[in-house]
Amino acid sequence: MPTSKTLLYDALIIGAGINGCCSAYLLNQAGLRVALVDKEGIASGGSGAAGAFISPKISKAGDLKEIMGVAHAEALEFYSSHFPRFTLRKALLHIANNPQESDKLDCFKKETALHHSPIDEPLKSLLSSEASKDTYIFFEDGAVVDAQGVCSAMAEGIDFYRFKAENPLYRNDVWEVGTLRAKHLILSIGAYPKLLPIDYVGLRGIWGHRIDIRTTTHIPSIIHHHVSISPTNKEGIVAIGATHDVHFAPFSNQDYDYEEGRRTLLQKASKTLDLKDVAVVKDYTGLRSGSNDYLPMLGRLVNAEATLEKYPNIRHGQTVVASEFVYYPNLTMINGSGGYGFVLAPYLAKRLKHYLVDAQPYDFLLSPSRFFQRWAKRKKNQSYTTTP
Ligand SMILES: Cc1cc2nc3c(=O)[nH]c(=O)nc-3n(C[C@H](O)[C@H](O)[C@H](O)COP(=O)(O)OP(=O)(O)OC[C@H]3O[C@@H](n4cnc5c(N)ncnc54)[C@H](O)[C@@H]3O)c2cc1C
Known part of the structure; x- marks a missing residue:
């Protein structure tokens, strides 16, 4: 390990x-x-639990659709060219699982530039009668990455420190975290407790469970229906995931019921196809970190206390342009990717690099500070306090 005091x-x-x-x-x-810091290790949070499908988001027209479309194309290219060892390219079948989803899918099919075709026969023969009847889109080109493998490969050669970061401090033009010092601090801590008083950043954790199984049924493609089902990999494993539980909170003392989670996943998978001779070989659980408006986050963080001191009337509805807010110096956040962290990461990281290295601005739509003004107004009758 490098001697951090000197670096x-x-x-x-x-x-x-x-x-x-x-x-x-x-x-x-x-x-x-x-330098990269984690309290547990590489890909130990939501990322370690992910099925890590690089799938397009089926959504109606709007900012989210635009961003996800670009992010999806960039991710496919990025993982395949930089990390081919950890990237499995396979066809992808997306089946609607309710009438609203079916409408969305019909709109998406009309507008998408992604190549899609009628479902192929070997895959069709696997589907249950329910799945065969539902609206679907079949892309000839999809991908799934090995979450742990790709994260570890990315971190290779980078100084890694395992400890829980607390109370980051900016002094003498550098950030100090424990004994580490750096010009720029980047917070990418997902749905874990915030390290600074930034209550205005609207994030929520959504618990998910996925399983790896062995089955004698060979799955040739990626399938998204009531759950996602991976193609059979070279070790003979099929991944099934994931549950979406907004009520389970891992930071409370609640116990998670793994048996119940497994039952839910297998029962949902059985609506799509009949998996034979199933044995669960591993469970993965973790939190997705979703933003309140579903858009991901990349950008500087407002120092709420200093900004409210400079513009106290924000609380009473005064509109202040975002460039006038007081920001923490050299501090950037990446977060809020929800269930699409692996799709969005190359997109966000590329724009982070453009911002920090090439001095190119990022889109304010992505800024975590987009939530600040509305949050401040809601606090007008309360004394100012935030919790880190
Ligand atoms: C079950 C499941 C299935 C999913 N499937 C997919 C999928 O198929 N495709 C897809 O694109 N996305 C998927 N996702 C979503 C994706 O996993 C997340 O969007 C992504 O992991 C978010 O990554 P992150 O780096 O922001 O956060 P995380 O992966 O949660 O990483 C945050 C890290 O910060 C560390 N940390 C937190 N606080 C501190 C501290 N104080 N000091 C030091 N370290 C700290 C944690 O230990 C953790 O390792 C899935 C998620 C789940 C849970």
Whole structure:
């Protein structure tokens, strides 16, 4: 391990999930001296639980659809060219699982530039009668990545420190976290407790469970229906995931019921096809970190206390342009990718690199500070307090 006392990094990244690892990889490639910190290890949070499908998001027209479309194309290209060893390219079948989804899918099919075709016969013969009747889209080109493998490969050659980061401090023009020092601090800690008083950043954790199984049924393609089912990999494993549980909170003392989670997943998979001789070989659980408006986050963080001191009337409805807010210096957040962290990470990390290295602005639509003004107004009758 490097002797941290003597090292001043260009960028210190807290959180070694897909967002932290991808950022570390691209910043390191751009020539920055990067340190990566995680309290558990590489891909130990939501990223370690992910099925890591690189699938298009089926959504109606709007900002989210635009961003996800670009992110999906960039991700397919990025993983395939930089990490082919951890990227499995396979056809992808998406079947609607309710009438609203069916409408969305019909609109998406009319507008998408992605190549799609009628479902092929070997795959069709596997489907249950329910799945065969539902609206679907079949892409000849999809992908799934090995979450742990790709994160570890990205972090290779980068100084990694395992500890829980607390109370980051900016003084003498550098950020200090424990004994580490860096010019830029990047927070990519997913749905874990915030490290600074940034209550305005609207995030929620959504618990998910996926399983690896062995089955004598060979799955040739990626299938998304009531759950996602991976193609059979070269070790003979099929991944099934994931549950979406907004009520389970891992930071409370609740116990998670693994048996119940397995039952739910297998029962949902059985609506799509008949999996024979199933044995569950591994469970994965973790939190997705979703933003309140479903858009991902990349950008600087407002120092709420200093901004409200400068513009106290924001609380009473005064509109202030975002460039006038007081920001923490050299501090950037990447977060809020919800169930699409692996799709979005190359997109976000590339724009982080453009911002930090090439001084190119990022889109304010992505900024975590987009939530600040509305949050401040809601606080007008309360004394000012935030919780880190
Ligand atoms: C079951 C499941 C299935 C999913 N399937 C897919 C999928 O198929 N495709 C897809 O694109 N996405 C999928 N996702 C979503 C994707 O996994 C997330 O969007 C992504 O993992 C978010 O990555 P992250 O780096 O932001 O956060 P995380 O992976 O949660 O990483 C945050 C890291 O920060 C560390 N940390 C937190 N606080 C501190 C601290 N104080 N000090 C040091 N370290 C700290 C944690 O230990 C953790 O490792 C899935 C998620 C789940 C849970």
